[in-house]
Amino acid sequence: AAEAGGGGKGKKFIKPGESREPKKDMIYIDKETGKQKWVKKVGEELVERGATGFAAGAPVAIVGGVHKDLYARVVSTGGIADQMSAVVKLTVSKETVQVPLSDLRPVDLQLEKSRAGFAFRQAAQEEAAAAAAADSS
Numbered sequence: 295a296a297e298a299g300g301g302g303k304g305k306k307f308i309k310p311g312e313s314r315e316p317k318k319d320m321i322y323i324d325k326e327t328g329k330q331k332w333v334k335k336v337g338e339e340l341v342e343r344g345a346t347g348f349a350a351g352a353p354v355a356i357v358g359g360v361h362k363d364l365y366a367r368v369v370s371t372g373g374i375a376d377q378m379s380a381v382v383k384l385t386v387s388k389e390t391v392q393v394p395l396s397d398l399r400p401v402d403l404q405l406e407k408s409r410a411g412f413a414f415r416q417a418a419q420e421e422a423a424a425a426a427a428a429d430s431s
Contacts, residue, residue, distance in 0.1 A: 318342050347400050355413035358397035
């Protein structure tokens with residue numbers, strides 16, 4: 295017979311106010327600058343951290359192909375290992391398009407707000423460095 299009190303492998307009893315879902319990743323954001331803060335003042339509220347990388351809902355910059363120099367949000371990703379692509383929704387026209395992952399760069403929204411076009415400049419620098427390395431060899 296299973297013992298009462300939790301020694302078994304059954305489900306954990308949930309108390310009122312508890313949930314089985316994991317806690318949300320919450321951060322402090324400075325309202326004036328839009329940057330993350332590490333110290334909370336009295337009365338400030340937490341904000342849920344946005345999606346990053348190529349996760350669904352994450353903001354990306356398109357740095358190659360037909361839709362170059364546009365921003366989008368990831369709808370889904372998939373494909374075979376060497377031909378991965380993402381279905382993204384363009385922020386300006388709300389059009390849904392499929393783009394290879396090699397043509398996308400993740401966008402940090404706080405950094406992009408303070409330095410507009412940062413993701414595109416960084417991608418151009420990476421391409422120039424790769425071309426210089428190819429020319430030197």
